[in-house]
Amino acid sequence: MDLLERDTELRHVEQSIAAACAGTGSAVAVCGEAGAGKSSLVAAACSRFAGVRVLRGRCDPLVTPRPLGPVRDVVADLGVGIAALATLGEVCEVAYDRLRAEPTVVVVEDLHWVDEASVEVLRFLLRRIESIPCALLLTYRDDAVTEQHPVRALLGDLAVLDGASTLRLRPLSVDGVATLLDGSPLDPAAVHALTGGNPFFTSEVAKDPGLPLPATVRDAVLARAVDIAPEDFEVLQLAASAPDRLDDRVLPALDVDLPTLRRLHRTGLLLRDRGGLVFRHELARLALESTIPTGGTARLHARLLDALEGIEPQDHAVLTHHALAAGDAVRAARHARAAAEDAARSGSHTEAAALYETALTNLPGADPQERAQLLIRLANEQYMSGRLGPAIATVSATFPLWRGTRDDTGLSTAHQSCAVFEYYNAHRREAEAHAERAATLAPRSAREFGVARATRGYLAYHRGDVGLLHECLEDAARIAEEVGDDSLALHGRMVSGINSLAVGDEGARDELVGVIEEAREHGYDEMASTGYSNLADLDVEHRRLVDAERVLEESLAFTVERDIPICNHWQTGVRSRLRLLEGRTRAALEDAEEALERTGMPLATFYPHLVVGLAHLRRDGSDDGHLMAAWRLAERLDEQSRRLPALAALAERMWLTGVPDPLVTGRAAAELELASASPARSWSAGELAVWLARLGTPPDVDPAALPEPHRLVLSGQPDRAASWWQRAGCVVDAALTGLDATDPDARARAVERLDGLGAVATGDRLRRTLRQEGVSRVPARPRASTRGNPSGLTNRQLDVARLVARGFTNAQIAERLFISPKTADHHVSAVLMKLGTPNRRAVVVQAQELGLS
Numbered sequence: 062m063d064l065l066e067r068d069t070e071l072r073h074v075e076q077s078i079a080a081a082c083a084g085t086g087s088a089v090a091v092c093g094e095a096g097a098g099k100s101s102l103v104a105a106a107c108s109r110f111a112g113v114r115v116l117r118g119r120c121d122p123l124v125t126p127r128p129l130g131p132v133r134d135v136v137a138d139l140g141v142g143i144a145a146l147a148t149l150g151e152v153c154e155v156a157y158d159r160l161r162a163e164p165t166v167v168v169v170e171d172l173h174w175v176d177e178a179s180v181e182v183l184r185f186l187l188r189r190i191e192s193i194p195c196a197l198l199l200t201y202r203d204d205a206v207t208e209q210h211p212v213r214a215l216l217g218d219l220a221v222l223d224g225a226s227t228l229r230l231r232p233l234s235v236d237g238v239a240t241l242l243d244g245s246p247l248d249p250a251a252v253h254a255l256t257g258g259n260p261f262f263t264s265e266v267a268k269d270p271g272l273p274l275p276a277t278v279r280d281a282v283l284a285r286a287v288d289i290a291p292e293d294f295e296v297l298q299l300a301a302s303a304p305d306r307l308d309d310r311v312l313p314a315l316d317v318d319l320p321t322l323r324r325l326h327r328t329g330l331l332l333r334d335r336g337g338l339v340f341r342h343e344l345a346r347l348a349l350e351s352t353i354p355t356g357g358t359a360r361l362h363a364r365l366l367d368a369l370e371g372i373e374p375q376d377h378a379v380l381t382h383h384a385l386a387a388g389d390a391v392r393a394a395r396h397a398r399a400a401a402e403d404a405a406r407s408g409s410h411t412e413a414a415a416l417y418e419t420a421l422t423n424l425p426g427a428d429p430q431e432r433a434q435l436l437i438r439l440a441n442e443q444y445m446s447g448r449l450g451p452a453i454a455t456v457s458a459t460f461p462l463w464r465g466t467r468d469d470t471g472l473s474t475a476h477q478s479c480a481v482f483e484y485y486n487a488h489r490r491e492a493e494a495h496a497e498r499a500a501t502l503a504p505r506s507a508r509e510f511g512v513a514r515a516t517r518g519y520l521a522y523h524r525g526d527v528g529l530l531h532e533c534l535e536d537a538a539r540i541a542e543e544v545g546d547d548s549l550a551l552h553g554r555m556v557s558g559i560n561s562l563a564v565g566d567e568g569a570r571d572e573l574v575g576v577i578e579e580a581r582e583h584g585y586d587e588m589a590s591t592g593y594s595n596l597a598d599l600d601v602e603h604r605r606l607v608d609a610e611r612v613l614e615e616s617l618a619f620t621v622e623r624d625i626p627i628c629n630h631w632q633t634g635v636r637s638r639l640r641l642l643e644g645r646t647r648a649a650l651e652d653a654e655e656a657l658e659r660t661g662m663p664l665a666t667f668y669p670h671l672v673v674g675l676a677h678l679r680r681d682g683s684d685d686g687h688l689m690a691a692w693r694l695a696e697r698l699d700e701q702s703r704r705l706p707a708l709a710a711l712a713e714r715m716w717l718t719g720v721p722d723p724l725v726t727g728r729a730a731a732e733l734e735l736a737s738a739s740p741a742r743s744w745s746a747g748e749l750a751v752w753l754a755r756l757g758t759p760p761d762v763d764p765a766a767l768p769e770p771h772r773l774v775l776s777g778q779p780d781r782a783a784s785w786w787q788r789a790g791c792v793v794d795a796a797l798t799g800l801d802a803t804d805p806d807a808r809a810r811a812v813e814r815l816d817g818l819g820a821v822a823t824g825d826r827l828r829r830t831l832r833q834e835g836v837s838r839v840p841a842r843p844r845a846s847t848r849g850n851p852s853g854l855t856n857r858q859l860d861v862a863r864l865v866a867r868g869f870t871n872a873q874i875a876e877r878l879f880i881s882p883k884t885a886d887h888h889v890s891a892v893l894m895k896l897g898t899p900n901r902r903a904v905v906v907q908a909q910e911l912g913l914s
Contacts, residue, residue: 093230096261126176150622172201189879232258245270306337447661511540679820705745747771
């Protein structure tokens with residue numbers, strides 16, 4: 062098909078390839094309707110660069126996508142068998158390492174059919190694209206991508222990342238159609254009206270100008286095959302029934318010989334690609350598929366299924382597709398189960414869940430235990446892909462099956478799974494009931510009993526029930542020793558370490574880090590990530606902000622590498638809280654809003670609701686309902702570790718707005734009294750106590766039981782408290798401590814600090830107080846354009862700022878962050894402007910003051 066009216070788009074893609082040849086990578090996504098010329102545009106651009114390595118991957122319209130389908134194609138061209146790579150992280154690292162070796166164009170077609178794991182690999186490469194000599198060219202139909210489509214996350218990256226862009230191909234104009242029809246008797250306006258300017262449809266019409274105008278694309282395509290023999294037409298229908306390709310190796314089994322292939326070639330409908338026959342366009346395949354008569358589809362797919370089962374290695378996702386179309390339930394169930402296991406291993410959890418559902422739907426006469434086991438596997442994949450509600454429903458469906466077979470051990474396992482899922486779903490009471498039931502059902506000497514008790518102990522920790530926690534951990538440790546289960550023993554040690562750290566045991570942190578490292582070494586990925594989640598949470602809670610930075614840098618990367626979205630969701634929320642304490646409001650909101658947009662884990666939205674609410678409250682006086690959303694979540698969980706910070710935020714709102722809050726006046730004192738018995742709640746209790754004091758209702762709490770900075774404020778030493786907060790990097794708390802000063806000058810300085818942090822509404826509240834007290838020299842509101850704004854740094858700019866503070870050059874920053882030197886220069890300039898510093902040397906000198914050390 063000729064390229065018409067695509068000059069601008071063609072130059073853009075060519076520039077991307079040229080940049081890759083010069084050593085700087087970039088990504089271009091080309092989108093448009095079917096037949097818009099996406100593949101033709103990419104092929105034309107690649108043809109201009111002879112000698113450049115071009116790797117191609119394609120996504121196929123199977124019932125459920127092949128796990129890592131397009132990535133398998135690309136990695137195979139790189140000389141690596143994907144079966145040799147154990148984890149999704151290894152796939153990412155190997156692809157990245159091989160693409161660094163020489164200038165390369167990677168083309169991935171039809172992303173609208175992509176699988177979840179391939180999206181993660183492409184996102185991994187996209188975030189590093191500027192650091193490798195690679196042009197990543199992607200095509201997709203924008204009208205086929207729904208709001209919940211797996212590719213949405215990748216498209217979001219394309220929209221915001223440097224070095225990435227999207228081209229949308231429009232239909233041809235009447236003049237473009239006229240050019241394509243040049244020399245034919247056809248009327249361009251009539252053809253344009255018929256085809257809508259679709260390049261593929263128009264080119265099909267132009268190939269046979271002597272025929273009457275076809276009514277549809279289908280008619281235009283079928284005109285190419287009108288004269289071929291019936292037996293050859295059936296081969297075309299066979300090929301149309303194989304959306305991935307008609308594999309060369311099955312042609313003998315299908316009685317397709319060389320003369321037949323020559324005749325089919327003359328139709329211009331088929332191409333050879335990756336060891337098989339494919340239609341030159343999906344619209345052509347669909348046209349031929351539509352000609353299969355009623356009842357013929359199953360027969361064709363059965364022929365393909367028989368032939369494909371005779372070759373190795375088997376692609377179970379493709380075999381599932383054909384078994385379903387053939388109406389062969391037995392083979393559909395068998396291949397779907399095998400494909401689901403492949404998908405789960407590769408990290409394609411969405412596809413794994415869909416395939417397990419297919420297996421269950423087609424499972425003929427299965428015994429209840431087999432069905433229950435498949436349901437448990439399905440639930441785990443639903444959980445891993447962030448669908449807790451369906452996961453809980455799926456596990457619950459196994460209860461009558463286990464009871465019917467009198468399998469109490471299986472029933473115990475099901476209740477144990479429900480306990481975990483319900484807790485992450487913010488239903489703590491239901492989670493505890495399931496954990497208790499799991500322990501009751503399992504024999505007291507069985508591993509299942511130990512696992513149930515470890516889970517119950519973890520829930521007891523969050524509830525603050527120390528006695529029950531220790532009882533549960535003793536049971537888990539006993540079982541682990543008796544049955545020789547290292548995983549269970551490590552799980553118990555992890556929960557014990559988390560509790561010890563929460564109550565202030567100074568040596569517990571190193572012990573917990575050791576447990577996490579041991580879990581990683583043994584491949585207990587989810588356990589390690591859960592340890593990271595709790596460690597980061599406690600580091601932020603105890604204001605070890607530098608430690609928290611290091612943990613989150615490592616742990617968030619680990620959740621991506623090991624594909625653990627549940628823990629990634631929680632840790633993103635924890636980082637939003639960390640950023641808010643540091644005074645990095647924009648970065649905090651980036652993380653918080655991302656966490657709130659996800660649907661996987663309601664528990665993970667607690668901190669993001671607080672962060673967004675407090676950031677908005679301090680900026681303009683309105684929390685947009687986020688603080689009450691956090692409170693409702695705290696009530697659902699019924700945990701003091703959530704109620705105390707939510708009440709502190711509501712007390713801050715009451716102080717700022719002057720509007721009494723019945724939750725603060727009616728609940729806060731009782732919660733503080735209850736928290737006084739728990740060292741694990743001292744930091745949250747201290748924060749609430751300080752805000753109650755600012756409201757003029759000093760709490761009846763022993764200051765000695767509170768952390769040092771809160772104790773200093775309540776004992777009338779706000780200057781010393783501010784110094785403590787500043788040393789810890791909690792610049793917002795340091796500024797807020799100015800509210801407690803008695804010296805008018807100190808309070809005026811607090812107004813300026815609050816303004817500099819973007820907490821203008823809080824500064825205004827203090828301005829009003831100063832004026833009411835008769836203070837004459839009250840700082841005026843500064844213009845936003847005239848002040849440094851460290852709170853306005855994005856997360857990416859914050860990464861750059863820290864490297865500048867450590868003395869890194871732009872080239873070193875580029876290498877460290879996988880970006881080009883030009884992009885690094887751009888980021889450094891933006892950082893200097895937002896920090897209000899004249900040069901990078903000033904950032905190095907003022908690193909501690911700016912919170913970058």
